[in-house]
Amino acid sequence: MESKRLMIVESSTKIKTLTRFLPADIVVKACFGHVSDLPKRELGIDIGKQFKPHWRELQEKKGTIEQLRRACEASTTVILATDPDLEGEAIAWHLIRVLKLAKERVVRVAFCSVTEAEVLRALSCPRKVDRNLVDAQIARRIVDRLVGYRVSPILWRHLKSGLSAGRVQSAALRLLVEREREIEGFRPEKSWQLTASFEDGKISGTYQNAFATRDEAREALEGMKDHEYIISHIDRTVEHTSAPPPLRTATLQQEAGSRFGMSPKVTMTLAQGLYEDGHITYHRTDSVDMSPEAMQGLRTYISGTYGEKYLADQQRSFRQAPGAQMAHECIRPTSWTRTGIPGGAQRLYDLIWTRAVASQMARAAYDVCKLQVPYRDSHFLSSARSVEFDGFLRASGHGGDLHGSGTMAMLANLKCGQRLTLHEGTAREQLTSPPPHYSESGLVKELERCGLGRPSTYATIVTTLQDRRYCESVAPSKVKQRLEVMHLREGEITLGKREQEAPNVRGRLTVTEIGQDVYSYLDKHFGCITDIAFTRDLELELDRIAAGSVKWMDIVKKFHDEFGPTVDTLMKTKALEKRIPRAIREVRRIGRHPDTGQMIETCKARYGPVVKMGDGYKTVFAKIDAASMDSLDLNTAVTMLNRKMH
DNA sequence: CAGTGAGCGAGCTTCCGCTTGACTT
Numbered sequence: 001m002e003s004k005r006l007m008i009v010e011s012s013t014k015i016k017t018l019t020r021f022l023p024a025d026i027v028v029k030a031c032f033g034h035v036s037d038l039p040k041r042e043l044g045i046d047i048g049k050q051f052k053p054h055w056r057e058l059q060e061k062k063g064t065i066e067q068l069r070r071a072c073e074a075s076t077t078v079i080l081a082t083d084p085d086l087e088g089e090a091i092a093w094h095l096i097r098v099l100k101l102a103k104e105r106v107v108r109v110a111f112c113s114v115t116e117a118e119v120l121r122a123l124s125c126p127r128k129v130d131r132n133l134v135d136a137q138i139a140r141r142i143v144d145r146l147v148g149y150r151v152s153p154i155l156w157r158h159l160k161s162g163l164s165a166g167r168v169q170s171a172a173l174r175l176l177v178e179r180e181r182e183i184e185g186f187r188p189e190k191s192w193q194l195t196a197s198f199e200d201g202k203i204s205g206t207y208q209n210a211f212a213t214r215d216e217a218r219e220a221l222e223g224m225k226d227h228e229y230i231i232s233h234i235d236r237t238v239e240h241t242s243a244p245p246p247l248r249t250a251t252l253q254q255e256a257g258s259r260f261g262m263s264p265k266v267t268m269t270l271a272q273g274l275y276e277d278g279h280i281t282y283h284r285t286d287s288v289d290m291s292p293e294a295m296q297g298l299r300t301y302i303s304g305t306y307g308e309k310y311l312a313d314q315q316r317s318f319r320q321a322p323g324a325q326m327a328h329e330c331i332r333p334t335s336w337t338r339t340g341i342p343g344g345a346q347r348l349y350d351l352i353w354t355r356a357v358a359s360q361m362a363r364a365a366y367d368v369c370k371l372q373v374p375y376r377d378s379h380f381l382s383s384a385r386s387v388e389f390d391g392f393l394r395a396s397g398h399g400g401d402l403h404g405s406g407t408m409a410m411l412a413n414l415k416c417g418q419r420l421t422l423h424e425g426t427a428r429e430q431l432t433s434p435p436p437h438y439s440e441s442g443l444v445k446e447l448e449r450c451g452l453g454r455p456s457t458y459a460t461i462v463t464t465l466q467d468r469r470y471c472e473s474v475a476p477s478k479v480k481q482r483l484e485v486m487h488l489r490e491g492e493i494t495l496g497k498r499e500q501e502a503p504n505v506r507g508r509l510t511v512t513e514i515g516q517d518v519y520s521y522l523d524k525h526f527g528c529i530t531d532i533a534f535t536r537d538l539e540l541e542l543d544r545i546a547a548g549s550v551k552w553m554d555i556v557k558k559f560h561d562e563f564g565p566t567v568d569t570l571m572k573t574k575a576l577e578k579r580i581p582r583a584i585r586e587v588r589r590i591g592r593h594p595d596t597g598q599m600i601e602t603c604k605a606r607y608g609p610v611v612k613m614g615d616g617y618k619t620v621f622a623k624i625d626a627a628s629m630d631s632l633d634l635n636t637a638v639t640m641l642n643r644k645m646h
Numbered sequence: 647c648a649g650t651g652a653g654c655g656a657g658c659t660t661c662c663g664c665t666t667g668a669c670t671t
Contacts, residue, residue: 082664153660162660284665
């Protein structure tokens, strides 16, 4: 009988590529990620029995598992080629259990890119499933389950039903709350900035000292009348900018967010389509590496398309994000020839293409000119920049002339010691601004920086926080600041006002009241959960498990000890807050509370008709009779609610 | 005496990280 081999990979899109160069006796099937997990409805861990986990086959994977079983029967050996990371190792281990594979017929093979050379290399060094790596994943899984399924019920009991806590989401909530507090506590500082324009306004410069008060600014502006403006320095230099690395999941979400206003979720859906249609490499990755074959192809493409001088002198490799597992390569187009994309994903594709291509192109060079004009104890600084060589900017198509080249020509003609005639002086009142609320993709950036979450979960973390109503994505209220400005023209000082608008941003994450309350509660009783150090320490311990120097049970116990005892005590205490009746129907708005501004509505609650104010678990209720459902007026309602409030 | 309100119990919610369709809106 001829021998047949079955290779199991995680993703179905790999199958087509693999069959192009794999030996004919290998059949490839996909398992589509995990095939077993802890039960959904219960904790699934015997805390008293060394945290023994109860693994269950995933219901939704029944069909897949059945197909894999049949394929195994038809094969002599099974090659487990799941991704080369902790999750992949664990999936391989679960596959052995679920498919009841005998050790002798199983090999584990790990490749980082789906290219002939790399896959054949991996096949030539098969190994066993690494139990230490599996143990590290198991520890991660169990700690996450313990945090989520033991702490969440405390929130249901003490705050409101349906809430949740978790290692990642609660630390993310903390980031949002801390930013909110920074914004609330921010006191804008006023200062005055002086600018001057010379030679009929063709040159402008900024004074390098700011003034604290209006009077000082005015006095300085006054003094500009009779000053002699002489150039003391002219510096002409060449500055270089290198191309940024190609994209990974977190940076893809950031760029798509800031350029196109896409949410991480939308970005990932579009990227999924590009990936499935074979236009880009895998889109859930933390790596900025490029496979050697792709790199070679790219460098040939660059020198062929743009010319040799546009190619980076040497192969550029980039610093990886901290904690990167690099199971995949960077996000890049599968073909260097730019293609048209039907549907709405063209600009996302172009973004991916540009960043990947640019990453191996030469740096751009700018001609920079700076000149100084002394005034009192400081000077006006004027600068201009023009592109001398566009380099990698060429890949984005608009790398040509940037702003400032006109001024550049002006500045370049001037000489040291030359006298300039003042055209206009301006003193502007300025306000420092608070840090902005996070955008969705800005939060992802911070999550990645803190080592929270993984490429496959960044988008869902953001949506979970919103599903739980811990935060909402809103356009911030536009506060127009009226600021003073003084002009010096032809020896006369005139006063004016200008309006400074908040920058036009959409979709900023604002913490809700319930979000604040959940955070405060968690911070009070479960400070370790909201702390990003929890995740950092966990990562370090997982490394030790993976290296085989500690047992996973000991690590799980160590982390569980940080919150387990508190869970036990709090479960025994009485619920703190009044719980709200569910099944609220027939809501009718009757107005807003004159003091608090909260919405007042009548509705049918479980116990009958009520008038209520506010949202969330802090809602104030007062019972009313059925007739009042339609006729209750605002004043009566306010009186009733005020009585209930205390 | 009837209507009201307090109290009880049952049943639900929840994590993070791998993967895609199969479902609605």
